[in-house]
Amino acid sequence: MKINVLTLFPDMFTPLKVSMLGRGLEDGKWDLNLVNFRDFTSDVHHHVDDTPYGGGAGMVLQIMPIKKALDSLSDKGKVIITAPQGKTFNEEMAQNWSKEENLTFICGHYEGFDQRVYDLADETVSIGDYVLTGGELPTMSMIDATVRLLPGILGNEASPVEESFSHGLLEYPQYTRPADFEGQKVPEVLTSGNHQKIAQWRHYQALKTTYINRPDLLENRELSTEEKKMLADVKAELDQ
Incomplete structure (x- = not known):
């Protein structure tokens, strides 16, 4: 280009x-x-x-x-x-x-x-x-x-696909070492090795972050059945 x-x-x-x-x-x-x-x-x-x-x-x-x-x-x-x-x-x-x-x-x-x-x-x-x-x-x-979306610019070809807005949602939280910093621990699911649960947790967190910071992005989004349930859980969590 x-x-x-x-x-x-x-x-x-x-x-x-x-x-x-x-x-x-x-x-x-x-x-x-x-x-x-x-x-x-x-x-x-x-x-x-x-x-x-x-x-x-x-x-x-x-x-x-x-x-x-x-x-x-x-x-x-x-x-x-x-x-x-x-x-x-x-x-x-x-x-x-x-x-x-x-x-x-x-x-x-x-x-x-x-x-x-x-x-x-x-x-x-x-x-x-x-x-x-x-x-x-x-x-x-x-x-x-x-x-940054051009092939080879970021090095990791998957990076731009997984980031904020790529799927209409803000990005989920990310963590790296150490697993415990002054009592602040990385969520256990991320160290579990269960990739299905990790994917579900990330999707839930992306919906939660979007709902809190950019609810306008959800207004015209066609939510799947799973996302509707997740969003209901997000709202219940925030209401507590």
């Missing part, structure tokens, strides 16, 4: 070049192409923004340098704009994007884009109901969530 990023601040993307994603870059499992669209301006001072027609506070990013930067790409693939008015990013989007050969992100700044920039994109996406100073941090989050 190749990911292009149109940004005024390419130096902000250093975090993507370290840790597991960084090793993936070095191994050629994905490619990151940072494009400063200020380089595609035509005036002496390299302006990328201007005052909005009709008046108002702040400056608006112009379409011309962004369109030229996009046109310079031979492999832009799906084009994504990060903006507060977009649909909220989620795990399903990350999974769908991870199947693409090419992605291109356009990072906003200042008071946003000239409206005609949105016509250049296939999707406008937000990471939440709040405003940041620019689109670089949301773009990095989306790239991380997408690239």
Whole structure:
């Protein structure tokens, strides 16, 4: 996969070049192409923004340098704009994007884009109901969530399948050594060696964690008979 990023601040993307994603870059499992669209301006001072027609506070990013930067790409693939008015990013989007050969992100700044920039994109996406100073941090989050799903990035191919949101639920609690830390003991079921009981315990805990922290995720979920019983037990446990 190749990911292009149109940004005024390419130096902000250093975090993507370290840790597991960084090793993936070095191994050629994905490619990151940072494009400063200020380089595609035509005036002496390299302006990328201007005052909005009709008046108002702040400056608006112009379409011309962004369109030229996009046109310079031979492999832009799906084009994504990060903006507060977009649909909220989620795990399903990350999974769908991870199947693409090419992605291109356009990072906003200042008071946003000239409206005609949105016509250049296939999707406008937000990471939440709040405003940041620019689109670089949301773009990095989306790239991380997408690239980590590529084969070989995490090392353990089962890891992304078992994590939060992969099955519509938050992740169950995890434990490692020591089994007893200052009186806080690992649940006995996890050391029992009974894989069926471990799987049931994990499913129950995932439902419990989701019900407590993100009950909205359960609203449209079609619960199996077993999950309905588990959820009833969760509610009874919490009511005690």
